[in-house]
Amino acid sequence: MADIRLRSIEKMYGETAALCGIDLDIRDGEFLTLVGPSGCGKSTLLRIIAGLEEQTRGEVEIDGKSVNKIRASKRDLAMVFQSYALYPHLTVWQNMITPLRLRDLSSLERMPFIGRFVPGQRDKVKSLHTLAGETAHTLKLEQLLHRKPGQLSGGQRQRVALGRAMVRKPRAFLMDEPLSNLDAALRVHMRAELAELHRNLKTTFIYVTHDQAEALTMSDRIAIMIDGEIIQLGTPDEIYKNPRDRRVAEFVGSPKINILSGDVDESGNVSIMGNHTGIRIRKRIKKVHLGIRPEHFRLVNGNGATDSWPFHVTYKENLGSDFYLHGHLNGSKNRIITRAAPDEVGRITIGETVKVRARQGKPMVFCDNDCRIDVMQEAGYGSA
Amino acid sequence: MAARKNFMGYVFTAPAIILMLVILLAPVFIAATLSFTDYSLGNSSFNWVGLENYLKMFSRSTYVKMITASVTYVFIVVPGSIVLGLGAALLIHSLRRFGDIYKTIYFLPVMASLLAMAIVWEFTLHPTIGIINKTLASGCGNFPEIFFSLGWLPFVDGSSSWYSTCCREGFPLWFGDKAYTMATICFIGIWQSFGFNMVLYLAGLTSIPRELYQAAEMDGAVKGWDRFKLVTWPMLGPTTVFVVTISTIRSFQVFDTVEAITRGGPVKSTYVMMYAIYEKAIKHNMVGMGSAIVVVFLAFVLLLTFTQRYLVERRVHYS
Numbered sequence: 165m166a167d168i169r170l171r172s173i174e175k176m177y178g179e180t181a182a183l184c185g186i187d188l189d190i191r192d193g194e195f196l197t198l199v200g201p202s203g204c205g206k207s208t209l210l211r212i213i214a215g216l217e218e219q220t221r222g223e224v225e226i227d228g229k230s231v232n233k234i235r236a237s238k239r240d241l242a243m244v245f246q247s248y249a250l251y252p253h254l255t256v257w258q259n260m261i262t263p264l265r266l267r268d269l270s271s272l273e274r275m276p277f278i279g280r281f282v283p284g285q286r287d288k289v290k291s292l293h294t295l296a297g298e299t300a301h302t303l304k305l306e307q308l309l310h311r312k313p314g315q316l317s318g319g320q321r322q323r324v325a326l327g328r329a330m331v332r333k334p335r336a337f338l339m340d341e342p343l344s345n346l347d348a349a350l351r352v353h354m355r356a357e358l359a360e361l362h363r364n365l366k367t368t369f370i371y372v373t374h375d376q377a378e379a380l381t382m383s384d385r386i387a388i389m390i391d392g393e394i395i396q397l398g399t400p401d402e403i404y405k406n407p408r409d410r411r412v413a414e415f416v417g418s419p420k421i422n423i424l425s426g427d428v429d430e431s432g433n434v435s436i437m438g439n440h441t442g443i444r445i446r447k448r449i450k451k452v453h454l455g456i457r458p459e460h461f462r463l464v465n466g467n468g469a470t471d472s473w474p475f476h477v478t479y480k481e482n483l484g485s486d487f488y489l490h491g492h493l494n495g496s497k498n499r500i501i502t503r504a505a506p507d508e509v510g511r512i513t514i515g516e517t518v519k520v521r522a523r524q525g526k527p528m529v530f531c532d533n534d535c536r537i538d539v540m541q542e543a544g545y546g547s548a
Numbered sequence: 549m550a551a552r553k554n555f556m557g558y559v560f561t562a563p564a565i566i567l568m569l570v571i572l573l574a575p576v577f578i579a580a581t582l583s584f585t586d587y588s589l590g591n592s593s594f595n596w597v598g599l600e601n602y603l604k605m606f607s608r609s610t611y612v613k614m615i616t617a618s619v620t621y622v623f624i625v626v627p628g629s630i631v632l633g634l635g636a637a638l639l640i641h642s643l644r645r646f647g648d649i650y651k652t653i654y655f656l657p658v659m660a661s662l663l664a665m666a667i668v669w670e671f672t673l674h675p676t677i678g679i680i681n682k683t684l685a686s687g688c689g690n691f692p693e694i695f696f697s698l699g700w701l702p703f704v705d706g707s708s709s710w711y712s713t714c715c716r717e718g719f720p721l722w723f724g725d726k727a728y729t730m731a732t733i734c735f736i737g738i739w740q741s742f743g744f745n746m747v748l749y750l751a752g753l754t755s756i757p758r759e760l761y762q763a764a765e766m767d768g769a770v771k772g773w774d775r776f777k778l779v780t781w782p783m784l785g786p787t788t789v790f791v792v793t794i795s796t797i798r799s800f801q802v803f804d805t806v807e808a809i810t811r812g813g814p815v816k817s818t819y820v821m822m823y824a825i826y827e828k829a830i831k832h833n834m835v836g837m838g839s840a841i842v843v844v845f846l847a848f849v850l851l852l853t854f855t856q857r858y859l860v861e862r863r864v865h866y867s
Contacts, residue, residue, distance in 0.1 A: 214762075214766065215765075216762050216765065216766075235765075235770070236762075236765045236766055237765050237766065237767070237768045237769065237770050238770075241766070242766060243762070243763070243766045245759045245762070245763060246759075247757065247759050249757065249759040249760050249762065249763035250763075251760065251763075251778065251779070251782070252782075252783075253782040253783075253785070254782075262767055262778065263766075263767035263768055266767055266768035266769055266770075266774065267768045271771070271773075271774070328763075328767070332768075
């Protein structure tokens, strides 16, 4: 149970800056995800919070107290590593009880044979066993306690790593891409399990991933990191629906958001390759980029509709529940992906040109250097 | 057709198999055969003597001394060179710079010819002109004697200490006194071989994933000793098994120092197996007896290798 506060954290590797001034408040009991492409500094930030790496400048505070001078083992945080980092020579049970023994028993009490004669050692050991037993029960590890990590599957190892982190009841969990070594189906399953675990434990979780789907499904809040900076911090919903930066919009969402370049006339009307969009902006610039998510396109029936754009279909992707149509607008080079329901797509063949339009209010406008431009008004066009 | 293919297979593998038989297995087989005879080099024939050579080996005091000497050497040099090698590897591994310089320095004795080094040691440890005894003698009556005889501690009689006794009665004959010779030979053995173990341990250390140390840190392993027990030592298990086997075999094979310095003496206290083989088979031309020692020697080495292979290795590979 802890709130963690980061104040202008900077990390330099020689001349290169890995983190440039991170400010972040993580609330008690929150599930916060740090997400970003590889090399964005998210793991470094997590390791700075853990104390495994030292920041060049800035403060890490846990529960209002600076922990800059406190080493990792004394911060009372637990970490789950991408490789799980289980002790290969110890059984599952020994792996789980190790953090408890190291924390609660003195080095004399941990000694083989001699330890048993230290007064009170037996009771301590007994209580440790109860704690570890409870954790094993929560994670359904009872059947595996006598196996070694080498004899476990990826998912089981993952659970043991979680167990080893949980037994101590730490103030916060730090997770460094814990699901990236699992196969796709198991990853989806563990996503749900982790979210449920967080609900039950009510402890602070800081979760690092490069997978935007994991971030969207599990987190209370997401911090999008790119090039050593947090570009946007918000709930999954905010991040998805209202990205404040083109890079955020492009990173979150699968398939990726479609970016089209648009022209602006004197009165602020945005058009794409001569097609009106009905979007007006106040800013006086010539060029903008329009971001439209695949699901925000609609197929338009018939040729009569004048407010739609011709879309040349080059590829149909069948996902069962949905279809993704790949193609381009007006013969431009930019590849566009639109989503459509299976029954709409049935009659469309590859090579055909259909009409699409963007749903009202959905397109997002970005400036040349990635900033978001607020849309002033949208004419009564394309009412869906 | 199948039979023909089979035959061609044998033809293709024949060179390798023949070479293996001729070069590797035949000498062992011949030695084993000769060990049941009284053959001498140059003789046109020999007599079968059955197990006589072996019976001699286990009854005559010379051979009992031989086995004692070899086993003593192994039991001192193997742990000594492993502990030093591991210690040096851990220290060098923790360095950020100059690691390569230390590696080179510690590896020097391994690269140098042991025979040449043995001669250097012989001079260094010479009872009258050697630098060791001269240095020790120069400390007599001075601060070193007072300090090392521990007479300044309460309840310790300084005059009966090793240093003071030597000051009165002369410093040891490192290679002439039965009480010291084995220890001195072992010392040279350790000095020569720990650099090799260090290199093996360094390789082992670099292959330990860093995340395990970080996990140990997060789990609360604050002290270096805890981390060593939890991560380093278990992860070095396979290396240790290899190092123990290699060091033991190499220690059984010690010959250069013994031949160059002591020639098995004094009173056969350093009469190790390799030297015995050389002395019996080459110097005394008792090839039969020499072969019997070779067979016993091979048995020791094989036993070790199989122990490593089947008993220990399974416990240190964790996957």
